[in-house]
Amino acid sequence: MKDLLLSIDLGTQSVRALLYDLRGDLIGRQQQVFTDYQREQPGWMSHDGEGFWRAAANCCQRLWAQEPAWRARVAGVGVTTQRGSIVPMAADGACLAPVLIWLDQRRASRLPTLSPLWRGAFALAGVAGTIAAFQREAEVNWWAQHATDVHRRAHKFMLVSGLLNQRLTGRFADSIGSQVAYLPFDYKRHAWAGAHDWKWQALAVRPDQLPDLLPVGSVMGTVTAAAAQVSGIPEGTPVLAAAADKACEILGSGALQPEVGALSYGTTATINMTSARYVEPTPFVPPYPAAVAGHYSAEVQITRGFWLVSWFKEQFGHPERVAAESLGVAPEQLFDELVAQVPPGSLGLTLQPTWSPGIRTPGPEAKGAIIGFGESHTRAHLYRAILEGLAYALREGRERLEKRSGVRFSELRVSGGGSQSDAAMQLTADVFNLPVARPHTHETSGLGAAMDVAVGLGLHADMPTAVAEMTRVARWFEPQPGAVQTYDQLYTQVYRPLYGKLRPLYQAIRQITGYPAPD
Numbered sequence: 001m002k003d004l005l006l007s008i009d010l011g012t013q014s015v016r017a018l019l020y021d022l023r024g025d026l027i028g029r030q031q032q033v034f035t036d037y038q039r040e041q042p043g044w045m046s047h048d049g050e051g052f053w054r055a056a057a058n059c060c061q062r063l064w065a066q067e068p069a070w071r072a073r074v075a076g077v078g079v080t081t082q083r084g085s086i087v088p089m090a091a092d093g094a095c096l097a098p099v100l101i102w103l104d105q106r107r108a109s110r111l112p113t114l115s116p117l118w119r120g121a122f123a124l125a126g127v128a129g130t131i132a133a134f135q136r137e138a139e140v141n142w143w144a145q146h147a148t149d150v151h152r153r154a155h156k157f158m159l160v161s162g163l164l165n166q167r168l169t170g171r172f173a174d175s176i177g178s179q180v181a182y183l184p185f186d187y188k189r190h191a192w193a194g195a196h197d198w199k200w201q202a203l204a205v206r207p208d209q210l211p212d213l214l215p216v217g218s219v220m221g222t223v224t225a226a227a228a229q230v231s232g233i234p235e236g237t238p239v240l241a242a243a244a245d246k247a248c249e250i251l252g253s254g255a256l257q258p259e260v261g262a263l264s265y266g267t268t269a270t271i272n273m274t275s276a277r278y279v280e281p282t283p284f285v286p287p288y289p290a291a292v293a294g295h296y297s298a299e300v301q302i303t304r305g306f307w308l309v310s311w312f313k314e315q316f317g318h319p320e321r322v323a324a325e326s327l328g329v330a331p332e333q334l335f336d337e338l339v340a341q342v343p344p345g346s347l348g349l350t351l352q353p354t355w356s357p358g359i360r361t362p363g364p365e366a367k368g369a370i371i372g373f374g375e376s377h378t379r380a381h382l383y384r385a386i387l388e389g390l391a392y393a394l395r396e397g398r399e400r401l402e403k404r405s406g407v408r409f410s411e412l413r414v415s416g417g418g419s420q421s422d423a424a425m426q427l428t429a430d431v432f433n434l435p436v437a438r439p440h441t442h443e444t445s446g447l448g449a450a451m452d453v454a455v456g457l458g459l460h461a462d463m464p465t466a467v468a469e470m471t472r473v474a475r476w477f478e479p480q481p482g483a484v485q486t487y488d489q490l491y492t493q494v495y496r497p498l499y500g501k502l503r504p505l506y507q508a509i510r511q512i513t514g515y516p517a518p519d
């Protein structure tokens with residue numbers, strides 16, 4: 001029987017090969033952690049594209065070694081990956097340069113010139129700075145300025161998802177659902193931008209340098225003999241268009257309706273709303289393609305998100321790391337015990353998690369802040385303040401989404417590694433004053449990709465059926481009235497005004513130190 005669905009989930013920290021059945025149960029899992037990112041200069045971050053593919057194929061081979069019978073039962077393959085990470089590729093499929101990772105901070109300074117008509121229109125709309133920031137962030141513009149030979153030789157500029165799909169099928173194609181990048185993509189039409197769109201002037205890329213785009217759930221091709229030899233996936237297995245990792249997380253958590261908010265507690269923390277309507281979460285910032293064909297995912301993100309938890313573990317979590325190793329448990333499990341030592345609100349210690357600059361909200365001057373220190377505060381208070389600060393920032397995102405869409409959230413689904421923390425889940429329910437659900441599996445990104453495969457192959461009739469059959473709630477967390485009151489006061493009176501009050505100081509820091517680099 002062809003009754004298993006293979007997801008290749010390549011995130012920032014690792015790649016996983018995941019096997020699901022048609023009930024959404026995780027049958028097999030193999031993982032390889034990435035420890036070989038290249039950092040040629042401070043702020044730069046890249047990775048060998050071929051290394052990404054070898055790691056993904058190796059995880060697949062280990063699945064078949066774990067249980068050989070699984071291999072013959074694979075009905076189809078779906079790829080979900082980190083967003084916004086781009087690589088230039090030659091016509092023979094070779095990577096011409098390392099993949100520039102979404103966290104990479106190199107910026108172009110010599111920008112393509114926009115026509116006077118577009119410049120005037122953007123100035124009139126008050127978004128000229130936003131457009132210039134978009135151009136500086138674009139990897140294709142950086143290659144055009146600093147790696148002209150690579151840029152000239154590029155047959156295609158591919159996202160990591162497109163790279164893996166090309167390795168599997170031999171075709172330069174990618175899913176519409178994976179298009180989250182500084183490329184000339186029309187987020188409203190779900191297609192490459194039209195011939196007269198301003199993005200073709202703003203970005204140093206030609207239409208022929210971009211891959212074919214296919215709708216979510218469509219068959220992109222089949223596994224080639226060469227890919228089968230490397231990965232062990234049977235030759236001829238269908239490869240279906242899935243979506244980017246955040247989009248698949250949302251689907252895998254069961255947040256199919258707009259009133260069900262989806263939080264992702266990953267390296268980037270996000271709050272999303274899935275809708276059939278085009279809703280910009282911030283003016284001129286588009287919603288991304290959802291993992292459901294023809295749908296949009298309006299998103300507000302905290303770029304460093306649960307990276308802050310990793311930062312705390314590295315900088316302050318030595319006792320828990322040592323104890324966890326001796327007990328054979330994850331350090332995060334012991335961090336929950338730290339949170340339990342501290343009351344809601346962390347005795348006023350408040351963290352603003354804008355650790356990375358943004359384009360519009362937050363702005364390019366953004367930095368993080370921790371205020372309210374007193375003699376009673378310990379590292380336990382700091383850890384709880386990190387979790388609370390992330391929840392405050394996402395609550396602010398919720399208010400923007402509800403205002404822009406006219407839809408109010410009735411519940412939240414939380415996925416990503418941080419969702420495994422009971423403490424994080426409970427304080428999220430308290431900060432939002434909403435019931436919060438943890439899905440039955442923490443591998444929701446891979447599950448969402450598997451659901452796209454299942455519907456695309458007709459193994460489930462449609463996406464509502466797939467959600468009903470393949471997603472479940474493992475545990476609900478209900479708001480606690482006392483904590484809700486404390487958080488509401490701290491959020492409205494302390495957290496919300498914080499960025500506006502500190503912004504002039506952030507701008508002064510930027511001017512004095514040059515960090516983040518002025519435009």
